[in-house]
Amino acid sequence: MTTAATHSERLSVLDRPNSYIGKTVPRPNIERLVQGRGLYVSDMVLPRMVQVVYLRSPHAHARIIEIDTVAAKQVPGVIAVVTGKELSAVITPWVGVLSHMKGLKSAPQHAIAIDHVCWQGEAVAAIVATSRAVAEDAAELVAVEYEELEAVTDMRTALDPGTPVIHASLGDNLAFERHLDAGAVDQAFAGSDEVVEADFVFGRHTGVTLEPRAVVADWSAAEARLTIYQGTQAPHMVQNIAALHLGLQDSQVRVVCKDVGGSFGIKVHVYADEMATYALSKLLRRPVKYVADRVESFNTDIHARDHLCRGRIGVKRDGTITAFEIDDLTGIGPYSMYPRTSAIEANQVVNLVGGPYVAKNYRARTRVVFQNKNVMCQYRGVGHPVACSVTEGLVDLAAAKIGMDPVEIRRRNLVPDDAYPCASPSGLKFELLSHHAALNRLMAMMDYDGLRAEQAALRKKNIHRGIGIASFIEITNPSAAFYGVGGARISSQDGVAVRMDATGAAICQTSITEQGQGSESLTAQIVGSVLGVPMERVRVILGDTDNTPYGGGTWASRGAGIGGEAALQAAKALRSNILDVAAAILQSTPAELDIVNNAIVNAGDGSTRIELSELARIVYFRPDTLPPGIQPELMATRHFVPRDYPFAFTNGIQASWLEVDTDTGFVKLLKHWVVEDCGTIINPQLVDEQIRGGVVQGLGAALFEKCIYDERGQLTNANMADYLVPMSGEMPDIDIGHVVSPTAETELGAKGAGEAGTAGAAAAVANAVNDALRPFGATITEIPLTPQTILTALRRI
Amino acid sequence: MKASAFSYARATSVANALDLLAAHGDSAKVLSGGQSLMPAMNLRLINPELLVDIGDLAELRGIVLRGDVLRIGALTRHVDLLQSPEIAAHAPLLTEAIGHVAHPAIRNRGTIGGSLAHADPASELPACMLALKATIIVRGQPGERRIAAGDFFTGIYETALSPQELLVAVEVPVARKDSTHFFHEFARRHGDYAIVGAAAQAVVRDGVFADLRIAFFAVGDRPLLAKVAARLVDVAITPVILAEASAALGEELDPQEDQQASAAMRRHLAGVLLVRGVSALLGRPDLSGAPA
Known part of the structure; x- marks a missing residue:
């Protein structure tokens, strides 16, 4: 039907017979992946494909005097050795700024450094060869003469007059600064019974993906078209950026994203070495593959979280929190990352501190400085873990100061569940949150009073356990407010096209991507439910700019909430179109019909009228038998973007129960709980496992992970033996509960769940460690909480 | 992360392996389980010209009980040690220690000879060998040498083994009926390199040590048999005696500082391990701070 027909819904689209919404169903791609039939970029082999290895600067800061490639070019199997200067003929540099991050500045960054290297690991030459091993052999023969420059490594002195300026054209090392002053902070502190202050220190860490970053770029001179096979979270963004800097139209670039072995925000950016690989393919007119090795991953995958944040909290004796204040400092490496910028995490910290609480007085400053270390940018949770750790650490310190239970002080200050809609002092708009319901649920799940009794009993046996609580809010379903308003061509809307094939099965193309979080499953669940066909009859196609609608992809906890709503609306539209055709065939009206389990049925009694396969046969092969004037449209496309709220905030609360060995400083995680509210839950198992995975990454931050740089800017633990990722042996059981407050902005009602776990896990652990150490008078506000840190705080060493 | 080109020879006999090592010396490396060698080669930390793969030499594999000695072939994999009833019966310290060696995938490939030769x-x-008073048997073209474990480890990745020799077996005295053992290590995660570890073998009679050998590792350039153990033999241990021994242990050690721990922390943790080890060996929780 070309005219839009509306059908009265006797059932909600989510509450239909055989609905998959709210059900744990197996992911459609799971068998393919476990049978080894996944296709990752590193598996790909194309005719005439060659491999590139990047020679990387051993210095954190240096001038390149000369690069001698003669010997390397003579190695048998070497196709080309390309310097930054040579590559700049085919690719232009970029500057990672956005207009809504006022004052953010950065310097032009080249795909391969030309005369100035700014971090240990920045590429200085590309060696293209028939195999990676040959390219590595040849790389050892490239002679680079450097003039080493003083490295800026300590963010605390990066702005000092005596510190060298990394990019002379910028005038100083300040990338971004933001101030916020809401309410009457000084007055509030003056009127407080106690004011507590602490310096919070966050280790620099990174999201270690099982599959490293990988790209195959294939320039077809005949078509004047570049195909990029890449494990990316944002194919259309990559398409646009690659085209822009290679002097192509977007339509000349196709980005294909097959299976991805973990992303976590690491793969939502465009990296210099990836850009260089695209350019090399264009330069050499053949497919070029780049797969980062593990050492390169540590040296070049974005880092995150390296913040020093002084926090203050004012509190009255009755537990009323009067004000929050923070002074935050972070070092982002030598460039603001492209195209999302490296100011976002600090900006989020300012936005999010104090977010769960009613206190209206809030002052914040953040400064983002350049330094000669690897670039920092958005990694799972972006700013949330920092803001949550500062906020929740301060709340616990305030509670301890006035002798109040940590749960009680939260009960007295969390925004009431009936206060919505409302806004935070930093201007965040909350549609509907459920802090108190979540807190109550958590108390029941963990048996808080029982644990406190156990803790007290064990203290007498010299066993020191702690309980840590952390409330949090999470930004999900971002609208254009996130990037679009700043001028980035990063779509905040997503599209889904659903069609019925000639056997009555559904084929669905979506612009969200799958990196293991279940985008394919949730799309099939929604389409199957709304359309009235089993999931097995829904095939989902993702990750191909030629073959999906235009959209943002999967990041910032947006896939289910935005892509899911587009899928729902597209399936609804297709269902309506199918019912129109069915009504014409059956001489009925659409309102009297429904689709259930692959068949058109009477809405009234559920009796089968015609199988979808038969309807499809008629539509595709015997349209001559349809009544005159009917043109079936068995394909429907819908797009969705949030407009009412810039972000769909979610909330939650976490708790940690752990034991500190006060003789050794070792922490044993005993149990972890999360209660969160992501609105409508499409697949409980996917939500719970996303949260567990996020918690594990937060626990890694709390106890293990840190990129350790020396004073010369050398990353000293760029391997899996020395950079400690969280492993199963140290992980506790993680119990998850839910409160469901759907967003009214969509029919689906889903908000994001991808980052909730990461947001609060480290804060809960840090609070629990301090709870355990309270009898010793030791307080630690630094993560990771290593045995060395804990023993030092206990003055045992 | 690809190794540079190298030659490869699969040895057909111990004699053949020794011929190859004699011919190539320093420029050859013996490939056993490959769990340390291959990563080092892929990172291009070492670039041997020749790998001598001894994987086919069945004569180097297996565990044999001969009288009061257990002979363990150099190619015996960690997983085989872990699952061996002979080891569990006669050298239970090893069974317990192996559980701390890396992860199952690594234990399935790694060998005892490789681990000892890598040092x-x-x-x-290596620490277990000290605690167990093991003898390490190496063979070169001139013949066999039997080296006491205490003399075998000479520094970081350094041993008494020459580049022309092959470690073929270790011999471990069968544990006495009245002996007991202790093994523990502090590592950031299961399977990680220890920050500090201890392996102990003791004989306890009437609540008193008749013999105590306690070897610490990750506290210096080689495993160290604590001299302070002598103070704890043939005396009734009190918390005071143990605290003094723990302090004295700190003076014996010269630990390195690294990303996981300062030297002071290693000394401290070694002291904690001594206290906990003695407490466990004697079955006296009161010695390690638990309420009596």
């Missing part, structure tokens, strides 16, 4: 000061088996 990583943070690894478990």
Whole structure:
């Protein structure tokens, strides 16, 4: 039907017979992946494909005097050795700024450094060869003469007059600064019974993906078209950026994203070495593959979280929190990352501190400085873990100061569940949150009073356990407010096209991507439910700019909430179109019909009228038998973007129960709980496992992970033996509960769940460690909480 | 992360392996389980010209009980040690220690000979050899040498083994009926290199040590048999005596500082391990701070 027909819904689209919404169903791609039939970029082999290895600067800061490639070019199997200067003929540099991050500045960054290297690991030459091993052999023969420059490594002195300026054209090392002053902070502190202050220190860490970053770029001179096979979270963004800097139209670039072995925000950016690989393919007119090795991953995958944040909290004796204040400092490496910028995490910290609480007085400053270390940018949770750790650490310190239970002080200050809609002092708009319901649920799940009794009993046996609580809010379903308003061509809307094939099965193309979080499953669940066909009859196609609608992809906890709503609306539209055709065939009206389990049925009694396969046969092969004037449209496309709220905030609360060995400083995680509210839950198992995975990454931050740089800017633990990722042996059981407050902005009602776990896990652990150490008078506000840190705080060493 | 080109020879006999090592000396490396060698080659930390793969030499594999000695072939994999009833019965310290060696995938490939010849000061088996008073048997073209474990480890990744020799077996005295053992290590995660570890073998009679050998690892350039153990033999241990021994142990050690721990922390943790080890060996929780 070309005219839009509306059908009265006797059932909600989510509450239909055989609905998959709210059900744990197996992911459609799971068998393919476990049978080894996944296709990752590193598996790909194309005719005439060659491999590139990047020679990387051993210095954190240096001038390149000369690069001698003669010997390397003579190695048998070497196709080309390309310097930054040579590559700049085919690719232009970029500057990672956005207009809504006022004052953010950065310097032009080249795909391969030309005369100035700014971090240990920045590429200085590309060696293209028939195999990676040959390219590595040849790389050892490239002679680079450097003039080493003083490295800026300590963010605390990066702005000092005596510190060298990394990019002379910028005038100083300040990338971004933001101030916020809401309410009457000084007055509030003056009127407080106690004011507590602490310096919070966050280790620099990174999201270690099982599959490293990988790209195959294939320039077809005949078509004047570049195909990029890449494990990316944002194919259309990559398409646009690659085209822009290679002097192509977007339509000349196709980005294909097959299976991805973990992303976590690491793969939502465009990296210099990836850009260089695209350019090399264009330069050499053949497919070029780049797969980062593990050492390169540590040296070049974005880092995150390296913040020093002084926090203050004012509190009255009755537990009323009067004000929050923070002074935050972070070092982002030598460039603001492209195209999302490296100011976002600090900006989020300012936005999010104090977010769960009613206190209206809030002052914040953040400064983002350049330094000669690897670039920092958005990694799972972006700013949330920092803001949550500062906020929740301060709340616990305030509670301890006035002798109040940590749960009680939260009960007295969390925004009431009936206060919505409302806004935070930093201007965040909350549609509907459920802090108190979540807190109550958590108390029941963990048996808080029982644990406190156990803790007290064990203290007498010299066993020191702690309980840590952390409330949090999470930004999900971002609208254009996130990037679009700043001028980035990063779509905040997503599209889904659903069609019925000639056997009555559904084929669905979506612009969200799958990196293991279940985008394919949730799309099939929604389409199957709304359309009235089993999931097995829904095939989902993702990750191909030629073959999906235009959209943002999967990041910032947006896939289910935005892509899911587009899928729902597209399936609804297709269902309506199918019912129109069915009504014409059956001489009925659409309102009297429904689709259930692959068949058109009477809405009234559920009796089968015609199988979808038969309807499809008629539509595709015997349209001559349809009544005159009917043109079936068995394909429907819908797009969705949030407009009412810039972000769909979610909330939650976490708790940690752990034991500190006060003789050794070792922490044993005993149990972890999360209660969160992501609105409508499409697949409980996917939500719970996303949260567990996020918690594990937060626990890694709390106890293990840190990129350790020396004073010369050398990353000293760029391997899996020395950079400690969280492993199963140290992980506790993680119990998850839910409160469901759907967003009214969509029919689906889903908000994001991808980052909730990461947001609060480290804060809960840090609070629990301090709870355990309270009898010793030791307080630690630094993560990771290593045995060395804990023993030092206990003055045992 | 690809190794540079190298030659490869699969030895057909111990004699053949020794011929190859004699011919190539320093420029050859013996490939056993490959769990340390291959990563080092892929990182291009070492670039041997020749790998001598001894994987086919069945004569180097297996565990045999001969009288009061257990002979363990150099190619015996960690997983085989872990599952061996002979080891569990006659050298239970090893069974317990192996559980701390890396992860199952690594234990499935790694060998005891490889671990001892590699001599990583943070690894478990060299310390166990000291505690168990093992003899390490190496063979070169001139013949066989029997080296006491205490003389075998000479520094970080350094041993008494020459480049022309092959470690063929270790011999471990069968544990006495009245002996007991202790093994523990502090590592950031299961399977990580230890920050500090201890392996102990003791004989306890009437609540008193008749013999105590306690070897610490990851506290110096090689595993160290604590001299302070002598103070604890033939005396009724009190918390005071143990605290003094723990302090004295700190003076014996010269630990390195690294990303996981300062030297002071290693000394401290070694002291904690001594206290906990003695407490466990004597079955006296009161010695390690638990309420009596």
